[in-house]
Amino acid sequence: VDHEANGFHPTDILRDFDYGRTSRTEDGRVLREWDVYASDEEIEVAPGVKYPAWTFNGRIPGPTLRCTEGDRLRVHFHNGSEHPHTMHFHGMHPAEMDGIPGLGAGTIEPGGSTVYEFDAEPFGVHLYHCHVGPLAEHMARGLYGTFIVDPKQGRPAADEQVMVMHGFNTTFDGEGNQLYAVNGIPFHYMHEPVRVKLGELVRIYLINTLEYDPINSFHVHGNFFDYYPTGTRLEPTEFTDTIIQGQGQRGICEMRFKYPGKYMFHAHKTEFAELGWMGFFEVTE
Amino acid sequence: VDHEANGFHPTDILRDFDYGRTSRTEDGRVLREWDVYASDEEIEVAPGVKYPAWTFNGRIPGPTLRCTEGDRLRVHFHNGSEHPHTMHFHGMHPAEMDGIPGLGAGTIEPGGSTVYEFDAEPFGVHLYHCHVGPLAEHMARGLYGTFIVDPKQGRPAADEQVMVMHGFNTTFDGEGNQLYAVNGIPFHYMHEPVRVKLGELVRIYLINTLEYDPINSFHVHGNFFDYYPTGTRLEPTEFTDTIIQGQGQRGICEMRFKYPGKYMFHAHKTEFAELGWMGFFEVTE
Amino acid sequence: VDHEANGFHPTDILRDFDYGRTSRTEDGRVLREWDVYASDEEIEVAPGVKYPAWTFNGRIPGPTLRCTEGDRLRVHFHNGSEHPHTMHFHGMHPAEMDGIPGLGAGTIEPGGSTVYEFDAEPFGVHLYHCHVGPLAEHMARGLYGTFIVDPKQGRPAADEQVMVMHGFNTTFDGEGNQLYAVNGIPFHYMHEPVRVKLGELVRIYLINTLEYDPINSFHVHGNFFDYYPTGTRLEPTEFTDTIIQGQGQRGICEMRFKYPGKYMFHAHKTEFAELGWMGFFEVTE
Ligand SMILES: [Cu+2]
Ligand SMILES: [Cu+2]
Ligand SMILES: [Cu+2]
Ligand SMILES: [Cu+2]
Ligand SMILES: [Cu+2]
Ligand SMILES: [Cu+2]
Ligand code: NA
Ligand code: NA
Ligand code: NA
Ligand code: NA
Ligand code: NA
Ligand code: NA
Ligand SMILES: [Zn+2]
Ligand SMILES: [Zn+2]
Ligand SMILES: [Zn+2]
Ligand SMILES: [Zn+2]
Ligand SMILES: [Zn+2]
Ligand SMILES: [Zn+2]
Ligand SMILES: [Zn+2]
Ligand SMILES: [Zn+2]
Ligand SMILES: [Zn+2]
Numbered sequence A, B, C: 001v002d003h004e005a006n007g008f009h010p011t012d013i014l015r016d017f018d019y020g021r022t023s024r025t026e027d028g029r030v031l032r033e034w035d036v037y038a039s040d041e042e043i044e045v046a047p048g049v050k051y052p053a054w055t056f057n058g059r060i061p062g063p064t065l066r067c068t069e070g071d072r073l074r075v076h077f078h079n080g081s082e083h084p085h086t087m088h089f090h091g092m093h094p095a096e097m098d099g100i101p102g103l104g105a106g107t108i109e110p111g112g113s114t115v116y117e118f119d120a121e122p123f124g125v126h127l128y129h130c131h132v133g134p135l136a137e138h139m140a141r142g143l144y145g146t147f148i149v150d151p152k153q154g155r156p157a158a159d160e161q162v163m164v165m166h167g168f169n170t171t172f173d174g175e176g177n178q179l180y181a182v183n184g185i186p187f188h189y190m191h192e193p194v195r196v197k198l199g200e201l202v203r204i205y206l207i208n209t210l211e212y213d214p215i216n217s218f219h220v221h222g223n224f225f226d227y228y229p230t231g232t233r234l235e236p237t238e239f240t241d242t243i244i245q246g247q248g249q250r251g252i253c254e255m256r257f258k259y260p261g262k263y264m265f266h267a268h269k270t271e272f273a274e275l276g277w278m279g280f281f282e283v284t285e
Helices: A011-016 A135-140 A270-274 B135-139 B268-276 C010-014 C135-140 C270-274
Strands: A020-025 A030-046 A049-056 A064-068 A072-079 A113-119 A124-129 A144-150 A160-169 A178-183 A196-197 A202-208 A216-218 A225-229 A238-240 A241-247 A250-255 A260-264 A278-284 B020-024 B030-046 B049-056 B064-068 B071-079 B112-118 B124-129 B142-150 B157-168 B179-182 B196-197 B202-206 B217-220 B225-228 B239-240 B242-245 B252-257 B260-268 B278-284 C021-024 C031-047 C049-056 C064-068 C072-079 C113-119 C124-129 C144-150 C157-166 C179-182 C194-197 C202-208 C214-222 C223-227 C239-242 C241-243 C250-255 C262-267 C278-284
Touching: A011 A160, A030 A064, A030 A178, A064 A072, A064 A202, A124 A202, A124 A250, A135 B268, A144 A160, A144 A202, A144 B135, A160 A196, A160 A216, A178 A270, A216 A250, A238 A241, A241 A250, A260 B202, A270 C135, B030 B179, B064 B071, B124 B202, B124 B252, B135 C270, B142 B202, B157 B196, B157 B217, B179 B268, B217 B252, B239 B242, B242 B252, B268 C064, C010 C157, C031 C064, C031 C179, C064 C072, C124 C202, C124 C250, C144 C157, C144 C202, C157 C194, C157 C214, C179 C270, C202 C241, C214 C250, C239 C241, C241 C250
Parallel strands: A030 A072, A064 A144, A160 A202, A196 A278, B030 B071, B064 B142, B157 B202, B196 B278, C031 C072, C064 C144, C157 C202, C194 C278
Antiparallel strands: A020 A030, A030 A049, A072 A113, A124 A144, A160 A178, A202 A250, A216 A241, A216 A260, A225 A238, A225 A250, A260 A278, B020 B030, B030 B049, B071 B112, B124 B142, B157 B179, B202 B252, B217 B242, B217 B260, B225 B239, B225 B252, B260 B278, C021 C031, C031 C049, C072 C113, C124 C144, C157 C179, C202 C250, C214 C241, C214 C262, C223 C239, C223 C250, C262 C278
């Protein structure tokens, strides 16, 4: 897969947090601003397999927008695609900022733009996606990304990573996926393992945007993680090595590797794993 | 859709709690009694689409039976359908009151009747449904309803609502659903939004009775809710905007809207949403 | 079904815990050793229906390996099958003991053997399975079993049982299951109910190894259970009568029956129930 031609690289996406441009509001709060562009892109998703994607900022998944609870957020959305789109955020916000057809700015036509502005709440790991119909296709084509709201007090220092679980319906039959991936490219982290340090806290912001299939799943080998569903509380609810998520669900996985070496992570839905949703952690001292 | 011809209206079902007829048992406890009738009904589920349903009390979902833990419950079940049926309750009860073929009164033939009698426990949000085989068809045809057992101390005052998530297999192929709904009619709350007050506590008793599909899902826009799985504890386990439920699972969602306006709620399984499982809250001061 | 010809009996598997051969390590810890054999076996899964299974120790599910946290574990694995296999444990262990192709001993060819050795952690209910590709087939053929790590302080005395939920793809189309079961034989506990004592604590180690389907589910009639996901904590997270598990998920269900009689337990996915995943508890004084 030609990452340069694709214009993005899953290894970079893993730890790429976009904090936006910061300034202050009149009442002294932090204001964060981003420009997000929708565009139609041909992406090589497997050697020789080109997928006509719809993207935010030219990548799948879109940029990881990150802020702190209480910040004021302003997202300048520009639709450079040939199809109508929106940005709908999971998070609290007024109805007119919801990014769905018929409310506020509503559907943004090709060449159009709008501004979504709201307060960052609640803290947790969230997501955004286009909400234009047919919704299944606008999801399946690649229009989703991660939205992290940090708690004011922060979280303990960690090697922080984002993993967006998704798929590609390369036949466009609207009935399932022929390829599965985390962060854009099937099997990528098999070839380029995720490098982590022995004993260090690893924090994964895990999001499921998979279209068509009823659930997705995350399993790690040889290790266990604390799981924080939606990341909205500072205490974990579960200590496990396998979780499932429906579309739109997300959570934080925190783990430390006790031994060096290579450890698989993959969907424990074997079909997804064998069609691309698998990778390795490589643990070194 | 002609709600009058159907004989029930989803807007009414939402807040329709049936506490039964109350009296006292010899030992001074509250005795609640209900009459529930099974019947075969043709229901208009989409404009011009008639579905040959099997119902409890002529509606889909059946009546929301509500009581308090420790009450004595007596359900007089009358089978006015042309098919054999039972009422099986999720809840604690002796085996002979379980409402399944071969135990206690067993299968209730057309024209027959029986009485199910047991104590109300544990508190939480539960369900009842017919348990005659083929079970998939007796579920899919519409034979389910909500069973709420309130804790003795009650719950905080709220705008209380019931949402039963289900579907219609209009082709009768036994392989899936062509329409999805909450409280009987696909897309109903798109046309008649659920009206709620700004800042008021909204408590949704959410039940999944969907047949054929492995999971269902509930997502609310622009807001988050506390989630109480099965409603059997007074502390929530999760603060989120998206949950999944397998068939027979249920829980309580508590939320307050901070801003006025219209907010979608729908399955975050886009297929279900686009085939009817979507609606609006309309928030006013 | 001819259990003797099959060589295993689901009623026995239910309460059959294999603690291995114990001795002491040089530093005084408990060392547990097991021999596990992979073999190809024809199993009668329904009257007259023979399934060409791949098994651990000649049974489906494989032996329930049980130990205490902190024990040293040594599993002598012998591949007597005509296909290559491994044993991959869910649990913490060094990469070279992970039981996957390409790491440590890697794939064990027919006639080959290896030793997996690691410390028992964390406490909880886990599983093991073959990890050779095509992974879906090596799961579907029957190569899985339960791995229980007891907490040092133990758990309260109970009638302990293991239930492994799985299926049989008797058409070998790789697209789903035609039969569903718990502990090897569809409908078995309908004919031979699980006998339990009134009022006694029943503890079920519940594991989902079902291939092809996205989730599995467990429901009990007339009763509720405390649920401990993955069994890694001593406090339950939920009190319910219905849970779902993706493949590789597992947990502990604790319940007491208050009334005598027969109570169904089954997947609340009706397809699975009607194709074999149902049974009875029989509660006596
Ligand atoms: Cu879109
Ligand atoms: Cu594993
Ligand atoms: Cu029925
Ligand atoms: Cu939303
Ligand atoms: Cu295998
Ligand atoms: Cu039940
Ligand atoms: Na697929
Ligand atoms: Na492992
Ligand atoms: Na469907
Ligand atoms: Na939203
Ligand atoms: Na099946
Ligand atoms: Na029951
Ligand atoms: Zn779009
Ligand atoms: Zn969404
Ligand atoms: Zn694996
Ligand atoms: Zn019936
Ligand atoms: Zn049920
Ligand atoms: Zn939506
Ligand atoms: Zn194998
Ligand atoms: Zn596994
Ligand atoms: Zn049942």
